[in-house]
Amino acid sequence: MSNVLLSSDSNELHERVLEASDGACVALAVGDVLESAPADLIARAGQSSLPDVVVLDATDNPEHALGLAARFDLELPGTGVVLIGDPDALAIAALRVGARDVLPPDVDADLLRSTLERVHAAVRVRRGAAGDNAPHTIAAVPAKVITVLSPKGGAGKTTIATNLAVGLARTAPGSTVLVDLDVQFGDVATALGLEPEFTLEDVVHGAALRDPIALKTHLSLHDSGLSVVCAPESPVAADSVTPDQVGALLSMLAMQFRYVVVDTAAGLEPRTLAALDQTTDPVLLTTFDVTGARGLRKEVDTLRELGMLNNARQVLLNFADSKSGLSVSDVEATIRTRVDITVPFSRAVTSSLNTGTPLVLQRPRDPVARQLGQLIVHFSGIRASGSRR
Ligand SMILES: Nc1ncnc2c1ncn2[C@@H]1O[C@H](COP(=O)(O)OP(=O)(O)OP(=O)(O)O)[C@@H](O)[C@H]1O
Ligand SMILES: [Mg+2]
Structure with missing residues (x-):
């Protein structure tokens, strides 16, 4: 057959x-x-x-x-x-x-x-x-490294990254890892209700960067099946994580997972640039206002210079509000590229963060969860009901 x-x-x-x-x-x-x-x-x-x-x-x-x-x-x-x-x-x-x-x-x-x-x-x-009689598992397919970026803080990166990662993790067991690269103030662990035994600091300084088995034992596991590298406990420890180590970690994870989702600190600091080197699919995010759009334009221009503004990228506007006096086409004109998904404001987002349960699990029908569902389908091609495109 x-x-x-x-x-x-x-x-x-x-x-x-x-x-x-x-x-x-x-x-x-x-x-x-x-x-x-x-x-x-x-x-x-x-x-x-x-x-x-x-x-x-x-x-x-x-x-x-x-x-x-x-x-x-x-x-x-x-x-x-x-x-x-x-x-x-x-x-x-x-x-x-x-x-x-x-x-x-x-x-x-x-x-x-x-x-x-x-x-x-x-x-x-x-x-x-070709000497290749091993079963052709999906691991032979190159991973998607999806990095969530925003020019400014508080735009919703952690909200997007955690919900996207949990959604992708549910499409196939063992398929997805989320890395918190907001090394100083990362709060992925809080958003997922995790108490990590190991953090990014342990992962990059121990044997894990040389040994795939050691790496797996240093990951935290969420109930959804998602593996997670949480940010260091102390902002001071963050300085010891170098851009080269970030690059090595992501390329190792990309050999073991189908999806590697990366949450970042605001802007394009050196560790984020190291992540961009490994990224196949950037997700650019900003708030739906004039300063957000201007910041996004700089980020889009940078990605354009890096040759990364391809069809794989997704541009998201968070806190979208039809009464803001700004339209999506205004933003598209400013950033000179299309906006893919708009995400409305919803109180449920903060309460999901406070309870440590991602919105796509807690309230899948919430308007924000539905929009994030579109992002999950974009990357996985699989609808939440299990039907495929
Ligand atoms: N669509 C939304 N509706 C309502 N609240 C939201 C929405 N998106 C994010 N928030 C809230 O805004 C705050 C910032 O979100 P989040 O932590 O995801 O942003 P961030 O970009 O990761 O921030 P930082 O740059 O500080 O890491 C959180 O309290 C979150 O609950
Ligand atoms: Mg964050």
């Missing part, structure tokens, strides 16, 4: 691939796949292992499908790609990008089944030749 990832908007094709793969098929809409990296697609599909075969519907946008097939060939050679489209028009181009076959859109389930089996067999040989 082949484990298949299908990208198509056709329900009929989905049903035929399901039949041909004996139900071992996860489907994503073509729109969700555009401009995504192969590793992102796999994580978004929520599969626990790499697919044996990826079926890409190339009928509407063959160039995009060919580009994605080429990336799979280079980045995840342990999967085989089959294109759906006009075989006469696509065969040569498909060969060039390393796709295994092109099947017409009206292909029947029998031909699909034999093609999936043939491609799966070829992929097994390729994996074996």
